[in-house]
Amino acid sequence: MNKTIGITIARLGIGLLLIKDFIIYFKHRYYLFGEKGILSMESYEATLFATDNQFLRLPFENETFLTYFLLGGIVLSFLFTIGIKPLITSWALLVFITFLRLRNIYILDGADNVIWTMLPFMAFAASYQLFTYKKVNTLGFMEKIAPYAMMIQFSIVYFFAGFSKLIEPIWYEGDAMFYILRVEDFKPSNLNIWLTNSNFFVKTSTYFTLAWELTFPILIWFRKLRPLVLG
Amino acid sequence: MKTPVPIVNRYINPLFTQSWSMFSKPPTTNRIVYFQFRHRNDTDSTVTTSWYDMNKPLNRYNEKHIFTVAQRLLKYRSASLNNIFQIVDRFDCNIEGTTITDLSCISYSAGFHSLRNYAAFFYNKQFGQEAYENVEFRIKISDEVFPRMGEEESTYGAKNHYKELNIPYTPLFVK
Numbered sequence: 001m002n003k004t005i006g007i008t009i010a011r012l013g014i015g016l017l018l019i020k021d022f023i024i025y026f027k028h029r030y031y032l033f034g035e036k037g038i039l040s041m042e043s044y045e046a047t048l049f050a051t052d053n054q055f056l057r058l059p060f061e062n063e064t065f066l067t068y069f070l071l072g073g074i075v076l077s078f079l080f081t082i083g084i085k086p087l088i089t090s091w092a093l094l095v096f097i098t099f100l101r102l103r104n105i106y107i108l109d110g111a112d113n114v115i116w117t118m119l120p121f122m123a124f125a126a127s128y129q130l131f132t133y134k135k136v137n138t139l140g141f142m143e144k145i146a147p148y149a150m151m152i153q154f155s156i157v158y159f160f161a162g163f164s165k166l167i168e169p170i171w172y173e174g175d176a177m178f179y180i181l182r183v184e185d186f187k188p189s190n191l192n193i194w195l196t197n198s199n200f201f202v203k204t205s206t207y208f209t210l211a212w213e214l215t216f217p218i219l220i221w222f223r224k225l226r227p228l229v230l231g
Numbered sequence: 232m233k234t235p236v237p238i239v240n241r242y243i244n245p246l247f248t249q250s251w252s253m254f255s256k257p258p259t260t261n262r263i264v265y266f267q268f269r270h271r272n273d274t275d276s277t278v279t280t281s282w283y284d285m286n287k288p289l290n291r292y293n294e295k296h297i298f299t300v301a302q303r304l305l306k307y308r309s310a311s312l313n314n315i316f317q318i319v320d321r322f323d324c325n326i327e328g329t330t331i332t333d334l335s336c337i338s339y340s341a342g343f344h345s346l347r348n349y350a351a352f353f354y355n356k357q358f359g360q361e362a363y364e365n366v367e368f369r370i371k372i373s374d375e376v377f378p379r380m381g382e383e384e385s386t387y388g389a390k391n392h393y394k395e396l397n398i399p400y401t402p403l404f405v406k
Contacts, residue, residue, distance in 0.1 A: 020298055028300045031352070032300070032303065036348075038307060038349055039344070040344050040345075043341040047341070104307075106306065106307040106311060107307045107310075168255050168256060170257065176257050178380045179257045179259045179380075182377055183260075185261075185305050185309055187294075188294060188297070189294050
């Protein structure tokens, strides 16, 4: 199997998620980002002021600008997904998402943060040999560094996430998944209720999550063991 | 986490701020938001509406439709509520019973502004903004404690498990 299949799947996954997100943002643009959006322009300006980033203010109150901005996001996401000009599209998407993040920070979550921090590395990673419009050879030495940078990033994230869980009674007693799967905001269906009625499922899934997060930073560095943690 | 290099810290916080220990203490309650409106109708009488549950319709919609704006709105609602509670705790807002008595404690917070905008969108859809002026609204935030691990399913959502925070009437549309 081609050695770049893993990173290629990552590029495709990130790209498709971004296309989905930008389409949703475009469809509800006035509601999410406009002048009379759910997060007011006053809150937007307060965020910029609090972070000393007033120079990053964009005219989201202008409907024409907002429309073309988000259309630009859709186009960039598509180009990134099919592997066109990765250096430009990755960094441009990073900039676009940064501006949207400042405009409405409340609608973004941890997954968005992960995508956002991975984008600069994707510009250099060797993920443009398969499933791409045109094969792209990125900078030789950066191509070798980028995947390791991403692995270091993920290792740090999962180590701290796992360790902070390990010291909490709700996790080491095996009960945490019962509550996480029951909270309405995280419950995609009533299947969660049925699953969490099983003590075996709750304990197993809680300890599995702990084990996975704690072993990920180690197993990811061994090629033969990598499939275990990456599925 | 502050870094030793100020210039790095300047862009890391808050743009890249993310608490990776967020689920180390997972939420163990459902936080439900209710809105109630008060306005004058065509006959100049004051009308108080019933309480509108902002959670259930959105949660049900999200369960039935994946890849929609509902996921973003759920995140938005959660972040707004977290901001309000953070403000209440940090500034030790005056609370009598379950009601915040000093609205100025939270009225400048992004979370409160966000909920008010959300309420305005909802009100527009329900009643049409042009129909009424001088509309006021109030918010009730209920913490619904669902059964603990090992308890009976029948206690799920029992009312005596609620904790509440009430935000009194305030103008809905700010000119």
